[in-house]
Amino acid sequence: MDCNPRSLFFILLLLLSCVTPAFPVIYPPNEVNLLDSKASQGELGWISYPSHGWEEISGVDEHYTPIRTFQVCNVMEYSQNNWLRTNWIPRQSAQKIYVELKFTLRDCNSIPLVLGTCKETFNLLYLETDDDQGSHFREHQFSKIDTIAADESFTQTDLGDRILKLNTEVREVGPLTKKGFYLAFQDVGACVALVSVRVYFKKCPYTVRNLATFPDTVPMDSHSLVEVKGLCVNHSKEEEPPRMYCSTEGEWLVPIGKCLCNPGYEERSNTCQMCRAGFYKSALGNLECSKCPPHSFSHHEGSLHCGCEKNFFRAEGDPASMACTRPPSAPRNVISSINETSVILDWSWPEDTGGRRDVTFTVLCKRCRGVTANGSNSGTQRCEPCRSNVRFLPRAAGLHNTTVTVGDLLAHTNYTFEIEALNGVSALAPKMRQYAAVTITTNQAAPSPVTVIRKEKTSRNSVSLSWQEPERPNGIILDYEIKYYEKEEQETSYTILRARGCNVTLNGLKSNTAYLLQIRARTAAGYGASSPTFQFETSPDSFSISSESSQVVLIAISAAVAIILLTVLLYVLIGRFCCRSKSKHPDEKRLHFGNGHLRLPGIRTYVDPHTYEDPSQAVHEFAKELDASCIAIDKVVGAGEFGEVCSGRLKLPSKKEICVAIKTLKGGYTDKQRRDFLAEASIMGQFDHPNIIRLEGVVTRSKPVMIVTEYMENGSLDSFLRKHDAQFTGIQLVGMLRGIASGMKYLSDMGYVHRDLAARNILVNSNLVCKVSDFGLSRVLEDDPEAAYTTRGGKIPIRWTAPEAIAYRKFTSASDAWSYGIVLWEVMSYGERPYWEMSNQDVIKAVDEGYRLPPPMDCPATLYQLMLDCWQKERNNRPKFEQIVSILDKLIRNPGSLKITANTTSRPANLLLDRSSSEVPSMGTMGDWMDGMRTLPCKEAFSGVSYSSCDTLAKTSTEDLKKVGVTIVGPQKKIVSSLKALDSHTKNGPVPV
Ligand code: ACK
Numbered sequence: 001m002d003c004n005p006r007s008l009f010f011i012l013l014l015l016l017s018c019v020t021p022a023f024p025v026i027y028p029p030n031e032v033n034l035l036d037s038k039a040s041q042g043e044l045g046w047i048s049y050p051s052h053g054w055e056e057i058s059g060v061d062e063h064y065t066p067i068r069t070f071q072v073c074n075v076m077e078y079s080q081n082n083w084l085r086t087n088w089i090p091r092q093s094a095q096k097i098y099v100e101l102k103f104t105l106r107d108c109n110s111i112p113l114v115l116g117t118c119k120e121t122f123n124l125l126y127l128e129t130d131d132d133q134g135s136h137f138r139e140h141q142f143s144k145i146d147t148i149a150a151d152e153s154f155t156q157t158d159l160g161d162r163i164l165k166l167n168t169e170v171r172e173v174g175p176l177t178k179k180g181f182y183l184a185f186q187d188v189g190a191c192v193a194l195v196s197v198r199v200y201f202k203k204c205p206y207t208v209r210n211l212a213t214f215p216d217t218v219p220m221d222s223h224s225l226v227e228v229k230g231l232c233v234n235h236s237k238e239e240e241p242p243r244m245y246c247s248t249e250g251e252w253l254v255p256i257g258k259c260l261c262n263p264g265y266e267e268r269s270n271t272c273q274m275c276r277a278g279f280y281k282s283a284l285g286n287l288e289c290s291k292c293p294p295h296s297f298s299h300h301e302g303s304l305h306c307g308c309e310k311n312f313f314r315a316e317g318d319p320a321s322m323a324c325t326r327p328p329s330a331p332r333n334v335i336s337s338i339n340e341t342s343v344i345l346d347w348s349w350p351e352d353t354g355g356r357r358d359v360t361f362t363v364l365c366k367r368c369r370g371v372t373a374n375g376s377n378s379g380t381q382r383c384e385p386c387r388s389n390v391r392f393l394p395r396a397a398g399l400h401n402t403t404v405t406v407g408d409l410l411a412h413t414n415y416t417f418e419i420e421a422l423n424g425v426s427a428l429a430p431k432m433r434q435y436a437a438v439t440i441t442t443n444q445a446a447p448s449p450v451t452v453i454r455k456e457k458t459s460r461n462s463v464s465l466s467w468q469e470p471e472r473p474n475g476i477i478l479d480y481e482i483k484y485y486e487k488e489e490q491e492t493s494y495t496i497l498r499a500r501g502c503n504v505t506l507n508g509l510k511s512n513t514a515y516l517l518q519i520r521a522r523t524a525a526g527y528g529a530s531s532p533t534f535q536f537e538t539s540p541d542s543f544s545i546s547s548e549s550s551q552v553v554l555i556a557i558s559a560a561v562a563i564i565l566l567t568v569l570l571y572v573l574i575g576r577f578c579c580r581s582k583s584k585h586p587d588e589k590r591l592h593f594g595n596g597h598l599r600l601p602g603i604r605t606y607v608d609p610h611t612y613e614d615p616s617q618a619v620h621e622f623a624k625e626l627d628a629s630c631i632a633i634d635k636v637v638g639a640g641e642f643g644e645v646c647s648g649r650l651k652l653p654s655k656k657e658i659c660v661a662i663k664t665l666k667g668g669y670t671d672k673q674r675r676d677f678l679a680e681a682s683i684m685g686q687f688d689h690p691n692i693i694r695l696e697g698v699v700t701r702s703k704p705v706m707i708v709t710e711y712m713e714n715g716s717l718d719s720f721l722r723k724h725d726a727q728f729t730g731i732q733l734v735g736m737l738r739g740i741a742s743g744m745k746y747l748s749d750m751g752y753v754h755r756d757l758a759a760r761n762i763l764v765n766s767n768l769v770c771k772v773s774d775f776g777l778s779r780v781l782e783d784d785p786e787a788a789y790t791t792r793g794g795k796i797p798i799r800w801t802a803p804e805a806i807a808y809r810k811f812t813s814a815s816d817a818w819s820y821g822i823v824l825w826e827v828m829s830y831g832e833r834p835y836w837e838m839s840n841q842d843v844i845k846a847v848d849e850g851y852r853l854p855p856p857m858d859c860p861a862t863l864y865q866l867m868l869d870c871w872q873k874e875r876n877n878r879p880k881f882e883q884i885v886s887i888l889d890k891l892i893r894n895p896g897s898l899k900i901t902a903n904t905t906s907r908p909a910n911l912l913l914d915r916s917s918s919e920v921p922s923m924g925t926m927g928d929w930m931d932g933m934r935t936l937p938c939k940e941a942f943s944g945v946s947y948s949s950c951d952t953l954a955k956t957s958t959e960d961l962k963k964v965g966v967t968i969v970g971p972q973k974k975i976v977s978s979l980k981a982l983d984s985h986t987k988n989g990p991v992p993v
Pocket of ligand 1: 637645693709713714717719763
């Protein structure tokens with residue numbers, strides 16, 4: 001082996017390439033190279049002095065890339081001074097540079113026989129100049145940067161080989177001021193190989209922070225930081241001026257401020273990019289673009305907001321993130337409860353609120369003519385806005401609740417109310433707005449009181465007065481009643497006068513006397529309330545009339561008497577003539593045929609068609625004959641007693657087509673069947689009420705024989721309720737019940753007893769208006785004395801019929817009231833079958849023994865009380881329909897009262913309500929209740945104890961009962977629970993009937 005240190009060194013140098021890790025060199029981004037010896041493929045051309053010193057050698061690096069290296073190894077000779085100088089290196093913008101040297105160095109111990117001559121360091125020097133001085137070179141001009149020693153030169157391996165280690169040393173030089181510089185390496189006798197020389201300076205590289213760009217920045221030489229202002233990236237705006245500091249180490253420090261992406265743009269990889277189609281961004285900021293909300297779209301990129309789909313809108317003030325919305329659909333299930341000249345309208349929320357919560361309701365009132373009393377359109381209809389003095393409670397527009405009371409309407413007048421649901425976008429889509437309409441006819445109402453009375457002239461014995469017509473006459477004023485009396489006499493004796501006009505002269509008064517007077521108006525509906533008391537005084541005696549004027553008065557009086565006598569004579573004569581010449585009007589016949597009821601004059605009376613000798617005459621008296629060609633049958637909706645029931649349309653000449661129900665008489669009928677079939681039309685045709693099914697007419701002159709009535713979209717009430725179990729509010733149910741009661745009041749006022757009032761015989765229209773129908777059965781029951789006691793064919797409504805009507809056919813309006821109680825129960829239990837599956841015989845027996853149906857689930861206590869009242873055994877104690885209507889009206893006006901529920905009872909195990917709880921609320925006295933309890937021993941026991949009030953009695957405990965000798969467990973419990981019921985009853989107070 002060659003022992004020359006030089007050749008040994010080169011062998012070691014070759015070894016070096018094996019130990020150097022084989023990674024491509026990547027410099028940090030904040031280092032800018034001014035010189036990299038490795039990058040040079042050809043000769044570097046550095047100056048070596050003396051020429052036998054440093055030697056340039058070609059080699060390959062670890063990647064086999066050719067590199068240039070410099071070596072020197074004159075270790076055997078003394079006084080070495082070998083220089084190697086780089087080419088001129090332009091400084092560029094650097095103030096401080098870094099010199100990175102990679103070299104190998106042999107330690108002298110590893111070379112034999114060099115003691116004293118061998119060195120283990122070399123010097124690094126530099127020289128600043130403004131230009132390239134070519135080969136001109138002077139040692140003394142150079143300044144020393146440092147002496148470079150190897151950190152590690154050789155390392156012993158396990159095998160005893162020595163391998164050369166690569167050293168890396170970095171030195172800083174600065175500040176530099178001239179345009180360029182040279183580096184020099186001075187060897188003083190070492191064995192060194194310069195593998196690479198890299199000269200670089202540091203900078204803060206171009207960067208984007210917080211959406212601001214910061215350019216390449218060269219740091220200062222000193223330790224201070226360089227402040228750099230950032231520029232917002234495209235499509236962004238400064239929120240706070242962006243800044244950063246560049247450190248001497250070429251690092252960006254302390255970012256301050258930021259930029260935000262413009263509307264329509266979002267931040268994506270340090271840039272602001274347009275929102276994609278289907279997305280939007282309406283505000284400046286670095287949030288992501290949002291997806292278009294429901295019912296909106298954006299077809300283009302960069303959208304600030306999304307447009308609404310067709311028929312959807314955005315109200316002013318709706319945020320861009322809100323879905324587009326539309327006007328609500330019409331309110332549903334409008335029901336009206338008429339009370340004289342006011343009406344309560346109640347409706348359900350629209351099915352579709354348009355996607356908004358700001359729904360309010362507006363009620364438009366129209367007064368319509370050309371509408372029949374029961375609400376049907378008789379053809380042409382003329383409507384005008386209601387008078388401004390119609391009162392809406394709480395108001396007509398902007399209603400948040402689904403009810404309004406409309407007052408001060410005209411009596412006996414047709415009104416249409418259009419109820420519209422509005423929301424924030426209704427104004428933007430006038431064509432899409434929908435409303436629900438309900439037509440009503442107000443009842444008759446008495447006139448309001450006279451409020452303004454004036455004294456026109458006073459004398460000793462007389463006074464002339466005038467007054468203003470009442471503000472709401474509610475009809476034609478027939479006359480005024482004037483009641484007056486001496487103030488001193490305190491109404492013990494008074495005089496009553498009637499006047500047709502608005503003035504009167506009271507004669508025959510005492511002079512110098514104070515009188516009190518009240519006036520009230522009368523219309524067909526009766527007297528209105530009296531005016532406030534009006535006081536006047538006659539003149540004192542000293543006030544005398546001259547003889548001349550008394551003569552004038554006398555003449556005037558005589559003339560007046562003569563005129564009155566003449567008028568009376570004429571009136572009698574004309575009256576007689578008229579009576580004789582008038583055709584016989586059905587109303588007159590009604591007086592003649594009246595069924596024994598005492599009717600008030602002016603109120604029509606029902607005429608039983610069977611009282612006509614020829615019943616077909618009755619049909620034509622009360623029902624209009626229709627031409628069959630005007631009727632189109634659409635489909636069969638059910639089966640009636642005499643044939644099918646169909647739905648169809650009726651188009652009368654010059655009238656609008658309307659939907660109708662058509663009852664047909666099936667072929668092969670007997671004469672009697674035809675008569676019975678048409679009898680229903682004769683009865684129905686006499687009625688004209690919004691809660692009684694309206695007869696449109698009959699077809700008798702062609703076949704099939706038909707009865708045509710108004711069409712009720714929701715069919716019969718029992719099946720309707722079963723279909724909509726638990727879907728109505730209490731007030732809606734009460735509204736329906738009120739309608740039925742109002743129809744029944746009308747029938748009982750007419751003297752008509754229905755006999756088959758049941759939910760199956762009530763029809764419901766699309767506005768939830770309930771109408772009484774089926775006027776056929778009364779006759780069936782009447783004709784068939786056995787019928788009430790049989791169960792054949794379900795014709796006998798045992799469960800609905802009052803005990804006295806079952807027992808001895810005592811059918812009256814009071815027995816209809818019993819049936820009404822059952823209907824009330826059916827309605828509140830959503831169409832449950834009364835007495836469930838008990839047999840008719842058991843029902844008769846149970847009712848007779850005093851059992852009553854229990855309250856339906858969640859049934860308001862007041863309504864259950866009303867049922868119990870209707871089921872009073874003594875028929876005279878049952879409420880009249882007028883009272884029922886008024887109770888229900890009170891409930892509607894005060895819906896809070898519906899919240900107190902009766903003892904909620906699901907179907908009891910033995911199907912019967914324990915009779916104490918059914919009887920307690922309706923009994924009159926303590927004794928009645930005792931009788932009701934049928935606990936004789938208890939009654940006797942109680943009779944020995946004094947209870948001051950029901951209250952104390954209610955506090956009675958089982959213990960108390962034991963004390964008075966009631967020891968059997970059953971009666972004890974019954975008594976205690978009944979006492980509790982009685983207590984709550986007396987506390988809540990009975991319903992005024
Ligand atoms: O419950 P529904 O559908 O309503 O079935 C019965 C069937 O005919 C037999 O009476 C229906 N119906 C009777 N009169 C009318 C009417 N005026 N409008 C609509 N349906 C009616 C009833």
